[in-house]
Amino acid sequence: MQVNLKIFRYNPEVDATFHYETYTLESDETDRILDLLEHVKGYHDGTLSFRRSCAHGICGSDAMRINGKNALACKTLVRDVGDHITVEPLLGLKVQKDLIVDMEPFFDNYKKVLPYFINDSPLPADGRERLQSPEERARFDDTTKCILCAACTTSCPSFWAHDDYLGPAALVTAHRFIYDSRDEAAAERMHIVSETSGLARCHTIFNCTMACPRDIQITKAIGELKMTSLTGKLD
Amino acid sequence: MANVHQFEVVVVGAGGAGLMAALYASRGAKTAVISKLYPTRSHTGTAQGGISAALGNYEEDKPEWHTYDTVKGSDYLGDQDAIEFMCEEAIEAVIELEHMGLPFDRTPEGRIAQRPFGGHTNNETGKPVRRAAHAADRTGHMILQTLYQQCLKNKVNFFDEFQILDFLVTDGKTAGVVAVELATGELHTFHAKAVIFATGGHGRIFEVTSNCYAYTGDGLAVLLRQGIPLEDMEFFQFHPTGIFKLGILITEGVRGEGGVLINGVGDRFMTKYAPSVKDLASRDVVSRAIYTEIREGRGVNGKNYIHLDVRPESVNKYAAIDGRTNLDGSAYTITGTQLLAKLPDIIDFCRVYLGVDPVTQMMPIQPTAHYSMGGIPTNKFGEVVIDSNNTPFPGLYAAGECACVSVHGANRLGTNSLLDLVVFGKHAGLKAAEFAQQADYQKLPSNPEAGALFQVEALRTGSGQENAFEINAEMKTIMFDDVGVYRTEKGMKEALEKVWALQERFKHVKVTDTGKIFNTELLSAWELGNMLEVAEVITESALNRQESRGGHSREDYPQRDDKNWLKHTLAWKKDGKVVIDYKPVTITKYQPKARVY
Numbered sequence: 001m002q003v004n005l006k007i008f009r010y011n012p013e014v015d016a017t018f019h020y021e022t023y024t025l026e027s028d029e030t031d032r033i034l035d036l037l038e039h040v041k042g043y044h045d046g047t048l049s050f051r052r053s054c055a056h057g058i059c060g061s062d063a064m065r066i067n068g069k070n071a072l073a074c075k076t077l078v079r080d081v082g083d084h085i086t087v088e089p090l091l092g093l094k095v096q097k098d099l100i101v102d103m104e105p106f107f108d109n110y111k112k113v114l115p116y117f118i119n120d121s122p123l124p125a126d127g128r129e130r131l132q133s134p135e136e137r138a139r140f141d142d143t144t145k146c147i148l149c150a151a152c153t154t155s156c157p158s159f160w161a162h163d164d165y166l167g168p169a170a171l172v173t174a175h176r177f178i179y180d181s182r183d184e185a186a187a188e189r190m191h192i193v194s195e196t197s198g199l200a201r202c203h204t205i206f207n208c209t210m211a212c213p214r215d216i217q218i219t220k221a222i223g224e225l226k227m228t229s230l231t232g233k234l235d
Numbered sequence: 236m237a238n239v240h241q242f243e244v245v246v247v248g249a250g251g252a253g254l255m256a257a258l259y260a261s262r263g264a265k266t267a268v269i270s271k272l273y274p275t276r277s278h279t280g281t282a283q284g285g286i287s288a289a290l291g292n293y294e295e296d297k298p299e300w301h302t303y304d305t306v307k308g309s310d311y312l313g314d315q316d317a318i319e320f321m322c323e324e325a326i327e328a329v330i331e332l333e334h335m336g337l338p339f340d341r342t343p344e345g346r347i348a349q350r351p352f353g354g355h356t357n358n359e360t361g362k363p364v365r366r367a368a369h370a371a372d373r374t375g376h377m378i379l380q381t382l383y384q385q386c387l388k389n390k391v392n393f394f395d396e397f398q399i400l401d402f403l404v405t406d407g408k409t410a411g412v413v414a415v416e417l418a419t420g421e422l423h424t425f426h427a428k429a430v431i432f433a434t435g436g437h438g439r440i441f442e443v444t445s446n447c448y449a450y451t452g453d454g455l456a457v458l459l460r461q462g463i464p465l466e467d468m469e470f471f472q473f474h475p476t477g478i479f480k481l482g483i484l485i486t487e488g489v490r491g492e493g494g495v496l497i498n499g500v501g502d503r504f505m506t507k508y509a510p511s512v513k514d515l516a517s518r519d520v521v522s523r524a525i526y527t528e529i530r531e532g533r534g535v536n537g538k539n540y541i542h543l544d545v546r547p548e549s550v551n552k553y554a555a556i557d558g559r560t561n562l563d564g565s566a567y568t569i570t571g572t573q574l575l576a577k578l579p580d581i582i583d584f585c586r587v588y589l590g591v592d593p594v595t596q597m598m599p600i601q602p603t604a605h606y607s608m609g610g611i612p613t614n615k616f617g618e619v620v621i622d623s624n625n626t627p628f629p630g631l632y633a634a635g636e637c638a639c640v641s642v643h644g645a646n647r648l649g650t651n652s653l654l655d656l657v658v659f660g661k662h663a664g665l666k667a668a669e670f671a672q673q674a675d676y677q678k679l680p681s682n683p684e685a686g687a688l689f690q691v692e693a694l695r696t697g698s699g700q701e702n703a704f705e706i707n708a709e710m711k712t713i714m715f716d717d718v719g720v721y722r723t724e725k726g727m728k729e730a731l732e733k734v735w736a737l738q739e740r741f742k743h744v745k746v747t748d749t750g751k752i753f754n755t756e757l758l759s760a761w762e763l764g765n766m767l768e769v770a771e772v773i774t775e776s777a778l779n780r781q782e783s784r785g786g787h788s789r790e791d792y793p794q795r796d797d798k799n800w801l802k803h804t805l806a807w808k809k810d811g812k813v814v815i816d817y818k819p820v821t822i823t824k825y826q827p828k829a830r831v832y
Contacts, residue, residue: 117336
């Protein structure tokens with residue numbers, strides 16, 4: 001089948017502003033959008049720039065807007081979006097070149113929520129693992145799936161409006177640790193996410209949940225954090 | 236020479252091995268990590284099924300059994316002192332990951348959950364043993380996340396999206412590396428006492444692969460250019476179960492949970508090839524079995540794929556035939572809901588890429604290029620050793636897939652890669668820091684960027700008569716068809732000629748992007764040059780080894796030949812040619828014997 005692929009282009013070394021270029025390509029309906037981008041780069045315009053690595057939805061490199069919706073280019077097939085395809089960079093982060101955006105503000109927000117396991121209590125005397133029941137483990141399973149692709153955060157109107165908002169991805173990370181029965185810094189993290197730039201900026205718009213390529217129930221996770229913020233209870 | 240940084244230890248690569256090395260090195264030395272990807276994008280994140288350790292959380296297991304299974308899996312080419320070391324360290328390594336917060340699945344008692352995997356056995360009964368510690372089917376993802384998080388906690392210095400281009404040597408000792416910052420195109424010199432290579436694999440030289448785009452053998456090619464040899468490069472693992480055509484990995488954990496391989500006429504064929512452990516035989520054995528079935532006309536619909544069947548009714552049927560039981564002795568059964576909980580990502584991949592639901596349909600699969608057993612020669616402390624006498628190169632270390640310790644020998648057991656990178660990443664980090672504490676910085680070469688600039692200029696000033704993407708595609712086809720699961724002298728000689736021709740054509744590639752900011756075209760072209768170097772070394776090494784062993788399967792030499800070939804290959808690139816030498820295999824307890832599953 002033939003597809004029309006319209007790509008956002010911007011090269012700061014050449015262009016005063018962005019423009020779109022359209023390529024007509026032969027494709028199979030099972031081709032990934034990433035395959036089409038690779039084809040354009042290889043045979044039409046070598047300067048086209050985008051990030052990619054694993055090509056099957058795990059590394060989180062190639063989140064972008066595909067027909068207006070945030071998605072991973074490697075996890076979106078032609079048959080999912082039809083033969084008129086528009087590809088643009090994520091919103092809310094500065095475009096550095098073509099489909100590449102500046103991820104630093106995103107990772108800076110991630111780093112604000114103490115995104116690491118904290119437990120300073122003595123280790124089990126037998127030298128073995130800390131115990132955790134399957135139920136305790138299941139409590140935060142969903143948020144361990146996050147691949148930091150930024151599809152959620154950059155789909156959030158509140159993030160677009162507020163540079164200081166931590167955004168859904170950072171809150172997902174906070175959730176992953178706050179509800180881990182082994183972690184001891186829940187109170188500290190709750191304090192961080194309860195600041196104005198945290199939970200209060202979430203208006204339950206659900207864009208994040210719709211955008212997540214890992215099907216994490218992000219709005220639900222943020223809702224749980226809000227409930228804990230109100231009640232002080234972790235369960 | 237505008238950008239010069241000085242760190243006692245520089246780690247190149249931020250996957251599991253690089254991050255583990257950085258974590259340990261940074262405790263004793265000023266350490267930086269440079270990585271061409273954001274660390275969380277690294278390929279460790281795609282590992283699925285588990286990390287092995289004889290924790291014995293369900294049933295009896297011992298490091299000695301793990302050691303023997305690994306030796307046997309390696310087809311006796313692994314160095315047994317290193318394997319023993321790894322398997323003994325395994326328990327502590329996995330427990331340490333748990334202490335770092337890694338969310339392993341749990342047993343009802345709250346311990347780390349484990350599942351059976353290919354080649355993991357109770358040495359007394361020969362039956363599969365639950366040794367693979369797992370976090371659903373995203374164990375690698377959780378390891379990568381956890382290690383990156385711990386590095387942040389420990390304030391490790393990261394240079395994200397910096398691509399290494401050159402390794403600097405002064406008077407035969409490590410002096411540092413040169414890298415390009417992708418966002419600006421600026422070259423940076425990292426002056427270092429010790430450098431740890433953790434640059435991963437190179438499966439992208441093959442047409443069908445489970446490997447990420449970043450797996451282009453950069454670290455290997457950079458060191459090869461500086462006169463460092465590569466070890467056992469002919470041994471490349473083809474994982475039996477990749478998604479047909481795409482190569483995306485379907486974890487062995489699927490078979491661990493009871494999935495079976497079915498050919499085009501509906502037979503569960505592994506009973507023929509591995510009567511004892513059947514579908515859970517070693518990966519090389521299963522991949523060859525699949526190829527044989529396809530060649531003999533028993534592919535599905537006459538095509539070059541077969542089915543992986545994990546539908547609950549099939550799992551339950553074959554589990555009953557095999558007499559598989561739960562720990563309490565009851566018959567092993569599984570439901571669709573349980574499958575979804577245990578293998579969520581696999582089910583998602585199949586639904587997205589194939590439109591197939593594994594709970595109700597069979598998955599079309601074919602072997603996929605997966606893992607390099609060979610690489611930069613090291614000892615068990617991660618020190619790079621550069622000749623037959625295992626002489627260390629001062630200040631140079633390697634760990635993870637890019638390294639060859641060798642613990643995997645001719646064929647790696649599933650889950651031992653994650654173990655490898657955690658154990659040897661840690662020890663490379665410790666050793667590098669220890670070295671840095673007593674060593675001085677070597678003087679930098681007078682123009683450290685010269686080598687990097689030379690390479691980049693060549694790509695900018697080629698005639699432009701050749702297209703890098705076409706060369707890339709041709710290389711992948713040649714390597715997959717003629718240096719893949721089955722190999723012959725004729726096929727490999729032709730492949731070698733073709734690779735040489737591609738290397739010539741590569742000289743005429745011209746990068747059209749003249750800019751500095753995120754010049755990904757330049758980066759991709761440079762990576763292609765690395766892949767062509769690595770492809771040549773693999774082919775030469777494979778052509779040279781006239782026997783079949785593990786992942787190296789010669790149709791013209793179908794038997795293992797311990798008399799002549801129980802030795803490691805070392806391959807150098809000298810004056811444009813591959814030069815080969817050997818070094819002995821370390822054998823401690825286990826004398827080679829026939830390998831039957």
